[in-house]
Amino acid sequence: MELLVALSIGFLTASGVFLTLRARTFPVVLGLTLLAYAVNLFLFAMGRLTIGLPTIIDSAQGQYADPLPQALVLTAIVIAFGMTAFLIVLALKARAELGNDHVDGINLAQDEASLEHTLPPQKPNKQVGKTR
Amino acid sequence: MTSLTFLPLVVPLLIGISILLIQSLGLKRQRLISFLGAVTLVWVSINSLLVSLEGEPQVFILGNWVAPYGIVLVLDQFSAMMVLITSLLAIGAIWYAIAQQIDGKGAHFHTLFHIQLFGLNGAFLTGDVFNLFVFFEVLLLASYGLILHGGGRLRTKAGLHYVVINLIGSTLFLFAVGALYGILGTLNIADMAVKIAELPAEDYGIVTAAGLLLLLVFGLKAAMFPLYLWLPQAYANASAPVAALFAIMTKVGLYAIIRVHGTLFGSTAGDLAYFYMPWLLALGLITLLLAALGVLAAKGLREQIAYLVLTSVATLLIGIGLNTPAALSGSLYYLIHSTLIAAGFFLLADMITRGRGVYGDQFESGNPIYKGILLGSFFIFAAIAMTGLPPLSGFFGKLLILSAALEHDWFAIILITILISGLFIIIAVARSGSILFYQTQINQKPEITPFNKYAFFAVILLLATSPILVILANPITAFTESTALQLLDKIQYIDSVLNALPIERPQP
Numbered sequence: 001m002e003l004l005v006a007l008s009i010g011f012l013t014a015s016g017v018f019l020t021l022r023a024r025t026f027p028v029v030l031g032l033t034l035l036a037y038a039v040n041l042f043l044f045a046m047g048r049l050t051i052g053l054p055t056i057i058d059s060a061q062g063q064y065a066d067p068l069p070q071a072l073v074l075t076a077i078v079i080a081f082g083m084t085a086f087l088i089v090l091a092l093k094a095r096a097e098l099g100n101d102h103v104d105g106i107n108l109a110q111d112e113a114s115l116e117h118t119l120p121p122q123k124p125n126k127q128v129g130k131t132r
Numbered sequence: 133m134t135s136l137t138f139l140p141l142v143v144p145l146l147i148g149i150s151i152l153l154i155q156s157l158g159l160k161r162q163r164l165i166s167f168l169g170a171v172t173l174v175w176v177s178i179n180s181l182l183v184s185l186e187g188e189p190q191v192f193i194l195g196n197w198v199a200p201y202g203i204v205l206v207l208d209q210f211s212a213m214m215v216l217i218t219s220l221l222a223i224g225a226i227w228y229a230i231a232q233q234i235d236g237k238g239a240h241f242h243t244l245f246h247i248q249l250f251g252l253n254g255a256f257l258t259g260d261v262f263n264l265f266v267f268f269e270v271l272l273l274a275s276y277g278l279i280l281h282g283g284g285r286l287r288t289k290a291g292l293h294y295v296v297i298n299l300i301g302s303t304l305f306l307f308a309v310g311a312l313y314g315i316l317g318t319l320n321i322a323d324m325a326v327k328i329a330e331l332p333a334e335d336y337g338i339v340t341a342a343g344l345l346l347l348l349v350f351g352l353k354a355a356m357f358p359l360y361l362w363l364p365q366a367y368a369n370a371s372a373p374v375a376a377l378f379a380i381m382t383k384v385g386l387y388a389i390i391r392v393h394g395t396l397f398g399s400t401a402g403d404l405a406y407f408y409m410p411w412l413l414a415l416g417l418i419t420l421l422l423a424a425l426g427v428l429a430a431k432g433l434r435e436q437i438a439y440l441v442l443t444s445v446a447t448l449l450i451g452i453g454l455n456t457p458a459a460l461s462g463s464l465y466y467l468i469h470s471t472l473i474a475a476g477f478f479l480l481a482d483m484i485t486r487g488r489g490v491y492g493d494q495f496e497s498g499n500p501i502y503k504g505i506l507l508g509s510f511f512i513f514a515a516i517a518m519t520g521l522p523p524l525s526g527f528f529g530k531l532l533i534l535s536a537a538l539e540h541d542w543f544a545i546i547l548i549t550i551l552i553s554g555l556f557i558i559i560a561v562a563r564s565g566s567i568l569f570y571q572t573q574i575n576q577k578p579e580i581t582p583f584n585k586y587a588f589f590a591v592i593l594l595l596a597t598s599p600i601l602v603i604l605a606n607p608i609t610a611f612t613e614s615t616a617l618q619l620l621d622k623i624q625y626i627d628s629v630l631n632a633l634p635i636e637r638p639q640p
Contacts, residue, residue: 020296020300025292028296032296032299032300032303035300035303036303038303039303039306039307039310042306042307042310043306043309043310043313045314046310046311046313046314047313047314048314068313068319069310069313072262072309072310072313075262075266076306079266079269079302080302082273083269083273083295083299083302086273086276086295087295087296087299090276090280090288090291090292090295091292093280093288094288094289094292097284097285097288098285098288098289103292103293103296104289
């Protein structure tokens with residue numbers, strides 16, 4: 001079981017890192033989600049992997065499953081969920097305002113053309129009358 | 133007096149929620165509540181500082197569950213100082229936002245602002261690593277909303293980078309916390325320090341790795357090399373009061389390094405004691421050099437101030453990395469100064485930007501600025517304070533750090549880096565001042581732009597802290613010295629957290 005959990009965490013992290021480094025916002029969002037899954041599994045495993053044990057100290061069982069990492073994972077899931085929702089909305093906003101879904105908002109010619117009505121007004125020509 | 137420890141947390145939370153509830157009553161009432169809330173917070177923070185000066189760290193046991201099983205809030209001199217700086221910053225930023233009507237340009241400005249204060253104060257007061265993570269998330273989520281406040285393409289782009297990099301930081305934070313919990317079995321900072329002191333040698337590797345991972349996360353927040361690239365664009369594109377409040381955001385990372393690393397890997401940690409200090413010092417030196425180059429290369433005033441914030445962070449990293457009581461005390465003095473002055477400078481930059489009309493804050497010759505003499509005088513004042521020239525407080529902060537550096541093995545490198553980068557930023561700021569105020573198009577009349585004197589009062593309020601820091605230098609350095617000694621005294625912190633007594637239940 002240890003090997004399986006370790007491999008899952010490693011695979012999720014590797015995929016998450018790979019996707020986070022992509023140039024488009026949607027893979028980045030997916031990558032961050034995968035990283036969040038990986039960290040949830042990791043936190044869970046840090047309470048030691050046990051099967052069929054209660055989360056309370058029971059003298060009949062002898063051992064117990066650590067409840068604290070489960071509480072931490074619960075908090076982490078909620079936070080990651082909220083953050084992902086926010087990031088998706090932000091990515092959509094960026095797509096609408098920048099005209100493409102590149103993370104750096106690179107201005108391509110065809111994007112620029114579709115954006116004309118949303119661009120701020122151009123600066124006036126400043127080449128006239130410099131003092132120096 | 134112990135029961136007052138939680139007030140800096142509860143006040144902004146309640147104010148934030150109540151502003152949300154009275155939203156239908158209009159912006160004016162929201163402003164009133166928001167400003168009164170900020171004033172209350174200053175009063176509460178001063179009270180906390182007075183309580184902390186009594187000596188022992190004040191421990192508040194949430195839900196009456198004693199540490200290490202329950203969550204505690206710890207108020208010592210350092211956290212009280214950070215809470216007070218935050219509240220002073222908040223009052224200046226809120227005043228400016230109200231006077232310039234920036235708060236009406238998007239929804240929920242005041243709510244987000246107070247929730248951010250809640251997150252900041254929580255991060256400063258908590259005595260538990262996981263709680264620190266939660267408060268980081270609270271302040272980050274509020275800051276995501278604030279950084280996008282007002283809208284615009286550049287803001288969206290910078291905001292997207294800021295959000296993504298901080299989400300990665302949060303994930304790394306959880307990895308580090310998980311690894312530490314897996315080995316130590318506790319998340320209370322004081323208890324972790326006790327467990328690390330008794331750590332068997334075979335676990336040193338993983339605890340060191342987790343400690344460095346935490347340093348990476350806090351370094352990301354503090355904008356340490358090589359993790360600073362998000363900062364200049366984010367700060368330069370945020371609206372002025374938000375940028376002013378964000379002057380404290382980098383200091384949260386520094387606070388976390390001093391608090392968490394200083395306690396976990398402090399003098400009690402045996403072989404692991406202060407293993408992270410060379411990293412801090414070396415990365416601080418590199419950050420300082422690159423930030424000074426950034427100040428030289430900046431194309432606009434706000435971008436330049438963002439890089440100036442970065443130089444102050446780097447100087448603080450060096451001061452902390454020197455690892456002596458004198459250096460820590462000097463760093464705390466410099467921290468107070470750099471936070472408040474950077475915030476005032478951001479607000480001043482916004483006034484200058486408005487005065488220049490279409491030219492914005494770009495370094496190119498534009499129209500003469502309306503009320504240029506007043507704004508220019510304050511620009512010189514802020515520039516002298518920020519670059520660390522005498523007679524203002526930046527000079528004394530740097531002097532304290534530099535004189536402490538003389539005892540360090542690397543003193544030659546440290547002195548050369550700080551002084552050369554200081555020269556770079558003086559040249560750069562002098563050049564930008566001359567472009568903005570002197571190199572104007574002579575045949576043009578100043579464009580009459582609205583000059584908001586109420587808003588200017590917020591700038592004066594924040595910048596006035598610099599002469600105050602100089603005039604009161606003796607009591608303030610005495611305070612930072614005792615704070616530094618308290619920070620280095622791990623035993624007192626650990627004892628007061630672990631031996632805090634719960635409140636007795638009333639007998640039925």
